[in-house]
Amino acid sequence: MTTLEQKKQLTRWFSDLQTRICTALETLEAEAVPPQESTPPPGMFERKTWTRPNISPDQDGGGGTMALLKGRVFEKAGVNVSTVYGEFPPQFASEIPGTGENPNFWASGVSLVIHPLNPFIPAIHMNTRHIVTSQSWFGGGTDLTPTFEFIEDTTDFHQALKLVCDKHNADYYPRFKSWCDEYFYLPHRKEPRGIGGIFYDNLSSGPTEEDFENDFTFTRDVGEAFLTIYPALVRRHMNKPWTKEDKQRQLIKRGRYVEFNLLYDRGTRFGLKTDGNVDAILMSLPPEVNWP
Amino acid sequence: MTTLEQKKQLTRWFSDLQTRICTALETLEAEAVPPQESTPPPGMFERKTWTRPNISPDQDGGGGTMALLKGRVFEKAGVNVSTVYGEFPPQFASEIPGTGENPNFWASGVSLVIHPLNPFIPAIHMNTRHIVTSQSWFGGGTDLTPTFEFIEDTTDFHQALKLVCDKHNADYYPRFKSWCDEYFYLPHRKEPRGIGGIFYDNLSSGPTEEDFENDFTFTRDVGEAFLTIYPALVRRHMNKPWTKEDKQRQLIKRGRYVEFNLLYDRGTRFGLKTDGNVDAILMSLPPEVNWP
Numbered sequence: 001m002t003t004l005e006q007k008k009q010l011t012r013w014f015s016d017l018q019t020r021i022c023t024a025l026e027t028l029e030a031e032a033v034p035p036q037e038s039t040p041p042p043g044m045f046e047r048k049t050w051t052r053p054n055i056s057p058d059q060d061g062g063g064g065t066m067a068l069l070k071g072r073v074f075e076k077a078g079v080n081v082s083t084v085y086g087e088f089p090p091q092f093a094s095e096i097p098g099t100g101e102n103p104n105f106w107a108s109g110v111s112l113v114i115h116p117l118n119p120f121i122p123a124i125h126m127n128t129r130h131i132v133t134s135q136s137w138f139g140g141g142t143d144l145t146p147t148f149e150f151i152e153d154t155t156d157f158h159q160a161l162k163l164v165c166d167k168h169n170a171d172y173y174p175r176f177k178s179w180c181d182e183y184f185y186l187p188h189r190k191e192p193r194g195i196g197g198i199f200y201d202n203l204s205s206g207p208t209e210e211d212f213e214n215d216f217t218f219t220r221d222v223g224e225a226f227l228t229i230y231p232a233l234v235r236r237h238m239n240k241p242w243t244k245e246d247k248q249r250q251l252i253k254r255g256r257y258v259e260f261n262l263l264y265d266r267g268t269r270f271g272l273k274t275d276g277n278v279d280a281i282l283m284s285l286p287p288e289v290n291w292p
Numbered sequence: 293m294t295t296l297e298q299k300k301q302l303t304r305w306f307s308d309l310q311t312r313i314c315t316a317l318e319t320l321e322a323e324a325v326p327p328q329e330s331t332p333p334p335g336m337f338e339r340k341t342w343t344r345p346n347i348s349p350d351q352d353g354g355g356g357t358m359a360l361l362k363g364r365v366f367e368k369a370g371v372n373v374s375t376v377y378g379e380f381p382p383q384f385a386s387e388i389p390g391t392g393e394n395p396n397f398w399a400s401g402v403s404l405v406i407h408p409l410n411p412f413i414p415a416i417h418m419n420t421r422h423i424v425t426s427q428s429w430f431g432g433g434t435d436l437t438p439t440f441e442f443i444e445d446t447t448d449f450h451q452a453l454k455l456v457c458d459k460h461n462a463d464y465y466p467r468f469k470s471w472c473d474e475y476f477y478l479p480h481r482k483e484p485r486g487i488g489g490i491f492y493d494n495l496s497s498g499p500t501e502e503d504f505e506n507d508f509t510f511t512r513d514v515g516e517a518f519l520t521i522y523p524a525l526v527r528r529h530m531n532k533p534w535t536k537e538d539k540q541r542q543l544i545k546r547g548r549y550v551e552f553n554l555l556y557d558r559g560t561r562f563g564l565k566t567d568g569n570v571d572a573i574l575m576s577l578p579p580e581v582n583w584p
Contacts, residue, residue: 076583188564188570189570251580258581259554259574263554269555272480272555273479278480278481282583285547285583287582287583287584288543288581289550289580289581289582290579290580290581291368291574291578291579291581292368292579
């Protein structure tokens with residue numbers, strides 16, 4: 001079972017990752033020469049902390065920090081960390097492994113969604129988390145949603161994730177890639193949300209400290225891969241001009257993103273139905289969307 | 293049980309109502325002097341028919357007609373009629389009255405959602421339908437979603453619906469008004485979708501032809517009330533100028549509309565999960581939306 005020391009390591013890592021991602025995105029904001037007529041100043045993250053209601057008079061329920069940037073490269077970038085604990089509501093406990101006898105949980109993670117202004121820059125989602133019930137496991141992944149698909153981006157994104165996976169286990173990449181394709185799919189549109197990536201859940205190699213270290217290292221590597229590959233993709237497109245039609249196509253593509261998140265995304269629906277922080281949960285929704 | 297002759301009356305009425313609503317909205321388009329800098333020409337409805345896949349080689353599954361207007365008063369107005377029949381998929385049959393022994397159904401109705409350009413004009417939804425399984429019943433209602441609430445509009449809208457209800461049954465208005473308030477509510481936001489109206493379902497006064505006539509007359513009266521009250525509300529506001537801030541407030545309010553329809557609306561979720569016509573179902577989504 002995850003020790004107190006390990007929990008501290010986890011929250012420290014998720015918090016550090018949030019800081020490093022915010023810095024990386026602010027660097028891109030500063031570096032870009034956006035092709036708009038009037039160039040706004042580089043965007044900076046604004047941070048807001050929130051707390052969950054107390055579980056009992058002498059126990060708090062945890063909370064988190066939302067970081068939100070509205071800039072000239074990223075129309076809306078939200079990077080959230082949270083560490084929450086308490087008891088799962090009875091109606092949801094049944095859906096969560098290891099809650100049979102004891103509904104107590106502890107969960108910590110980082111989650112981001114980035115909606116770039118320039119329609120040639122792909123949108124991206126990344127999340128890594130550690131959950132403790134009477135079992136404990138890691139979950140997470142990252143997937144890319146371009147409006148205009150550039151084969152080189154798709155290849156490089158998948159390649160970066162394959163490298164990370166292969167370092168740990170030859171089975172990971174094919175399994176986590178298929179899982180991602182299955183998960184981020186809109187059945188009513190019969191179309192995928194984007195070009196995929198990896199998705200994993202219930203990752204627990206075993207009960208020892210070494211097993212924890214292995215799985216934690218994998219999760220850290222996913223975070224590092226994001227920090228390497230996404231800025232590289234952004235730099236390829238961030239100074240490209242676009243037309244009104246290009247932008248319109250992006251606004252329509254974003255509609256699909258909203259449909260997925262509100263109709264199917266387990267995290268979104270779960271969070272909203274368990275009194276999660278609405279602003280943090282819905283930070284994933286795009287700033288401007290069209291359903292013509 | 294609904295006879296073939298009654299089914300014909302129903303589809304004729306729903307189709308006539310669609311035509312009359314389209315004409316009423318086109319009249320407003322022509323009449324308005326919108327306060328925008330460049331006045332576009334009045335919008336006209338475009339109609340598109342669709343068919344459901346055949347149930348068997350020699351039985352079709354019905355279909356419908358979508359009418360869509362993008363104009364200078366109504367940024368997006370969709371008025372759909374459909375008559376569909378076949379068998380409910382097993383996983384949904386259990387949710388529908390009268391499908392215990394026989395999953396066959398027949399359903400006909402009209403459904404509209406109007407998103408005005410001018411943020412001072414309220415958005416509106418109206419739907420009336422008749423459903424036949426081993427039972428048969430009417431359902432429907434209408435509710436108003438202003439961005440800026442004008443008390444006079446709220447009063448007159450509710451008053452118009454109360455008149456219709458009271459003509460038929462003194463219980464209807466209080467019951468159907470509360471039902472509407474309960475249904476069009478966003479629990480995660482702890483706020484209503486709009487200012488309400490009426491909502492009714494499973495309306496069946498009894499098995500006789502006279503009972504059918506009574507319920508059908510009530511449903512027709514709801515349609516007539518819409519045709520009277522909504523154009524009156526539109527005329528109050530359609531030539532008012534608005535600011536960028538007013539518009540922004542409307543775009544954010546529309547986000548709540550999307551959240552409701554995709555997270556909670558039974559018709560939307562049901563339609564999408566039973567292979568309904570995606571374009572017709574999602575015609576309710578606003579043309580432009582912001583989640584800042």
